[in-house]
Amino acid sequence: MTSTVLVTGAAGFIGSHVVDALVARGDVVVGLDNLNDYYDPARKRSNVAECQANAQASPGSYTFVQGDIRDRPLLETLWTEHRFDAVVHLAAMAGVRASVDDPFLYYDVNLTGTLALLEQARISGLRSFVFASTSSVYGNTTVIPFVETDTCDRPLAPYPASKRSAELLGHAYHHLHGLSFTALRFFTVYGPRGRPDMMAYKVLDNIFFGRQVPLYNGGQMHRDWTFVTDTAAGVVRAVDRPLGFEIINLGCAEPVLLADFIATVEANAGRKAELRPEPMQDADVAYTNADITKARDLLGYAPSVHVHEGVASFFRWYQHAVLAKATA
Numbered sequence: 001m002t003s004t005v006l007v008t009g010a011a012g013f014i015g016s017h018v019v020d021a022l023v024a025r026g027d028v029v030v031g032l033d034n035l036n037d038y039y040d041p042a043r044k045r046s047n048v049a050e051c052q053a054n055a056q057a058s059p060g061s062y063t064f065v066q067g068d069i070r071d072r073p074l075l076e077t078l079w080t081e082h083r084f085d086a087v088v089h090l091a092a093m094a095g096v097r098a099s100v101d102d103p104f105l106y107y108d109v110n111l112t113g114t115l116a117l118l119e120q121a122r123i124s125g126l127r128s129f130v131f132a133s134t135s136s137v138y139g140n141t142t143v144i145p146f147v148e149t150d151t152c153d154r155p156l157a158p159y160p161a162s163k164r165s166a167e168l169l170g171h172a173y174h175h176l177h178g179l180s181f182t183a184l185r186f187f188t189v190y191g192p193r194g195r196p197d198m199m200a201y202k203v204l205d206n207i208f209f210g211r212q213v214p215l216y217n218g219g220q221m222h223r224d225w226t227f228v229t230d231t232a233a234g235v236v237r238a239v240d241r242p243l244g245f246e247i248i249n250l251g252c253a254e255p256v257l258l259a260d261f262i263a264t265v266e267a268n269a270g271r272k273a274e275l276r277p278e279p280m281q282d283a284d285v286a287y288t289n290a291d292i293t294k295a296r297d298l299l300g301y302a303p304s305v306h307v308h309e310g311v312a313s314f315f316r317w318y319q320h321a322v323l324a325k326a327t328a
């Protein structure tokens, strides 16, 4: 059955892969993104152009709209123009450390912006609302691997606090209005079209362009790196399964030491990075590790890309999308 889906944050890293996955299986997709300058908007425009090119085989399957999720008249207009079956809400300010410097912006976009979409979803009687949450809501929990029943009431920065707040808001809309709301907690996603502020990208920028890159705590922290196509596949499965109210981890369940992850990136590049040592940041968690039993049971989610394969794929993308363009 074909669905009509609104994807917010569609020009971003994960959003562009979700758009591709939905269009590829025959859905009609509207992408919404304000193309903000948290990182170079040219990168986001190029993501949009790739999605549009990938959608060319099915005319009308993808429409991109530049706009803000907090613009309620715009949301009303979108809903009069389309009968959405589902919303995949990925638009956000997404930096843990950046949220410490700009907490008002983080709350405005991540919470008030989510509220604007939930209200529109309520008014239209939407079937399925899928929300991008984060592993950082677990803070420095001692319950490892991270499991969804953990209370998650000790976030370490405004970003995870805003995401946890949005999960709670989703519950209120489910309780009051019967909206199906699934919060997916993503775990350190990486891969082609990756964000320039994320580790694999920064290591390569240091190696090839000599950009200064801090290395916190000597790389002595674990992350449950998840390849972006696995994440996108989990999102699509959540779109198809309105579950009432659920919170579900979407990790890889294979945590890797940051120092080892960097060594894998360096091995692909054939060169060592020179990273600037910095102490552990208060906003950073020491460990992320997903229990993905619930995702397997409820979504049939089965991540399949291991770090060595995923980093090689990211490196190939960086070579043609970043290096080749810089030297052209």
Ligand SMILES: NC(=O)c1ccc[n+]([C@@H]2O[C@H](COP(=O)([O-])OP(=O)(O)OC[C@H]3O[C@@H](n4cnc5c(N)ncnc54)[C@H](O)[C@@H]3O)[C@@H](O)[C@H]2O)c1
Binding pocket: 008, 009, 010, 011, 012, 013, 014, 015, 032, 033, 034, 035, 036, 038, 044, 067, 068, 069, 070, 089, 090, 091, 092, 093, 094, 109, 113, 132, 133, 134, 135, 185, 186, 187, 188, 189, 190, 195
């Ligand atoms: N990448 C990860 O490892 C990771 C981990 C956990 C959670 N997440 C969540 O997944 C989602 C996507 O993350 P990403 O890594 O693709 O980040 P991204 O920054 O590449 O994508 C987010 C997109 O949202 C857009 N956006 C921001 N504010 C907006 C607004 N007010 N109106 C419209 N568009 C707006 C941005 O322009 C950007 O293109 C985010 O909600 C993020 O919090 C990501």
